[in-house]
Amino acid sequence: MVNQERLWQRLMTLAEIGRQPDGGITRLSFSPEERAAKDTVRRWMEEAGLSVREDAVGNLIGRRSGQQNDGPVVLTGSHLDSVYNGGNFDGPLGVLAALEAVQCMQETGVETALPVEVVAFTDEEGARFRFGMIGSRGLAGTLTADHLEAVDANGVRIRDAMTAVGLNPDDIGQAARSSGSVAAYVEVHIEQGTVLERANLPVGVVSGIAGPLWLKFSLRGQAGHAGTTAMDARRDALVGAAAIIQEIEAACRQEVHTVGTVGQLTVEPGGVNIIPGQVEFTLDLRDVDAAVRTRVEQRIRTVAARICADRQLDLSIAVLQDIAPVRCDERIQAAIRTACAQVGLSPLTVVSGAGHDGMQLQHLCPIGMIFVRSKDGVSHHPAEWSSPEDCAAGAEVLYHTLLQLSQG
Amino acid sequence: MVNQERLWQRLMTLAEIGRQPDGGITRLSFSPEERAAKDTVRRWMEEAGLSVREDAVGNLIGRRSGQQNDGPVVLTGSHLDSVYNGGNFDGPLGVLAALEAVQCMQETGVETALPVEVVAFTDEEGARFRFGMIGSRGLAGTLTADHLEAVDANGVRIRDAMTAVGLNPDDIGQAARSSGSVAAYVEVHIEQGTVLERANLPVGVVSGIAGPLWLKFSLRGQAGHAGTTAMDARRDALVGAAAIIQEIEAACRQEVHTVGTVGQLTVEPGGVNIIPGQVEFTLDLRDVDAAVRTRVEQRIRTVAARICADRQLDLSIAVLQDIAPVRCDERIQAAIRTACAQVGLSPLTVVSGAGHDGMQLQHLCPIGMIFVRSKDGVSHHPAEWSSPEDCAAGAEVLYHTLLQLSQG
Secondary structure (H helix, E strand, O other): OOOOHHHHHHHHHHHHOEEEEOOOOOOOOOOHHHHHHHHHHHHHHHHHEEEEEOOOOOEEEEEOOOOOOOOOOOEEEOOOOOOOOOEEEEEHHHHHHHHHHHHHHHHHHHOOOOOOOEEOOOOOOOOOOOOOOOHHHHOOOOOOOOOOHHHHOOOOOHHHHHHOOOOHHHHHHHHHHOOOOOEEEEEEOOOOOOHHHOOOOOOOOEEEEOOEEEEEEEEEEEEOOOOOHHHHEEEHHHHHHHHHHHHHHHHHHHOOOOEEOOOOOOEEOOOOOEEEEEEEEEEEEEEOOOOHHHHHHHHHHHHHHHHHHHHHOEEEEEEEEEEEEEEHHHHHHHHHHHHHOOOOOOEEEEHOOOOHHHHHHHHOOOOEEEOOOOHHHHHOOOOOOOOOHHHHHHHHHHHHHHHHHHHH | OOHHHHHHHHHHOOOOOOOOOOOEOOOOOOOOHHHHHHOOOOOHHHHHOOOEEEOEEEEEEEEEEEOOOOOOOOEEEEEEOOOOOEEEOOEEEEEEEHHHHHHHHHOOOOOOOEEEEEEEEOOOOOOOOOOOOHOOOOOOHHOOOOOHHOOOOOOOEHHHHHOOOOHHHHHHHOOOOOOOOOEEEEEEEEEOOHHHHHOOOOOEEEEEEOOOEEEEEEEEEEEEEEOOHHHHHHHHHHHHHHHHHHHHHHHHOHHHHOEEEOOOEEEEEEEEOEEEEEEEEEEEEEEEHHOOOOOOOOHHHHHHHHHHHOOEEEEEEEEEEEEEEEOHHHHHHHHHHHHHHHHHOOOEEEEEEEOHHHHHOOOOOEEEEEOOOHHHHOOOOOOOOOHHHHHHHHHHHHHHHHHHHOOO
């Protein structure tokens, strides 16, 4: 149904915008590169006969009318910005698969009860301002004036960057959609993991988006001379931390979808011949099920407390960030499964470990996601890759999903 | 026998030289503070009736004649320099206990066959030039012109520092003692550990000085997204390192005297939400018995290789430093044990985890050490402390030891 060649050519065309010398892509929000990408997609939207506009936070929107043209809209899309030196599929595939699906509707002349809108959200990644999902927050009505004070590496605020591209930061409220005005949001995105690859499947049905809990563990023992302090007289903060790190892995492995990562660790005083007196490390803990995540968190806290008590270490744990997991809507998941069946694909349920724009829309409308197989699970890297066939399969499943969701 | 009050007053007098605002002591080599300390001790040596000189590397030497005055000398002492903001006992106690013991010989008028020399070595700690034991290397004849190229934080070479205090760096060979000219070296030093404190004993007989083996472990796995990479699809270098750190502790605990310390650890890329792709950490491994240390090292290497193979991590291990352990001479140990018995002390055998000047003299003469109890094992810190009674006990044991060793 969908035009695999057209979809792939558009992906390859976008890949030239913001391309770096080593092949990666850098398209930061409100940059000339992001502008060029939006202009290119705008032209394709217009070629497809969509009614195109940009809203008050810069979201690019191409609309196809429905029979109930003042009824709620079915929204589909993703983002066009990238991380520094990122890949070509994280974001663009969701925008172009949405465009491809809606262009197929145009070409088949199918009529839908509800209008369908293709959206390219402004700044999902947050690479420039270390604050992301600006466009989806704006559309959800949760973006605030405070958020616009975040600055980039040059001290430029989001507010300033918006003004520079002709947006009025005082008008962000105009981008907010009203309650009931969005019937559903569904997004195609690369998996960024290896579940589909290992299952030998091109697409998956996302059941939820994991929310990251970020904790900082601080262990305080007693620094001392590496030569003169007997093993049984030590209060070594690093050996205690190592024991906790082992237990974090074990606790996560007991669950199906939980992932836990210690990504930062510092040792004080840090001399080769000095027993570590203090260690700090972070934990990023995620699950799509809030109850499971809490169970694992409690298990980790309990075992960490026991390890530190046994080793006479002082332990404190601070919460750096706590984002609740988001469940995908059951009706949308069912529609995606039906669509998979229609195109002859086995509908494997997967979870999203990474955050996506849909998280911001959770209180506005039901959301759903379709994942496309990633080669080797690599993402945010020039080697990010999904095959033309897999990209088309994602668009095809989206097409059949949109037909169901837009019945009204 | 020894004069506890005199010994203590001298310790307290030295504590004023190089004293820092927070109570620590900084007496770097070739500094005005080290000079002032040597001048003070020189005056006390002269008061005790010793024949005083300084050799070509600045070692301060006070000599008491023996009946065989051209026979080999019994050498005893320690150093007067300190680390940055160090304590008052590491070094000075050994010099002043030696002076006290020899002054007692003077006062009792005892005659010995062999001459006895009290030595205050130049720069044991290496705090200034990150190269230490300069005086003992010079006396052993192992100090080279290359060594003198080491620079301090201001770019001043050892060579320059020597010239500035009136020493000729080209004359260092004149400090070397000839083979057979030193009958024994015995040193009183604070334990810097808690073995004596836990055994409730003021002094201990040192059986050997542990040599540090420094290894650097490099583990390379695969960095990845903390949210999207399933637990069983990870090659997390930090979890692997944590497992090895646990095994290092376990391997050391299987032995009596082995100590192993991971004091430095770095994680790459180091993002909260990025799986560690690379970890480097150091190991400081020590034992007084080279064979035991090698056995533990092999056990650690084997288990590290297994852990990394299981986790698909690349492992490399580099040797940063490998200093052989030094055994204390059995005859000197026996003399110290006899001395302990003479003063009514139980002769507990202990090991030295830290390095000492005696290590440099191992090929020149038999060496021995007497340890004095350290409060809480604290050293290289203003809180370093040994009681007046314990310091006197160390000097008393040394006195009786020197009487035996100087019989000829």
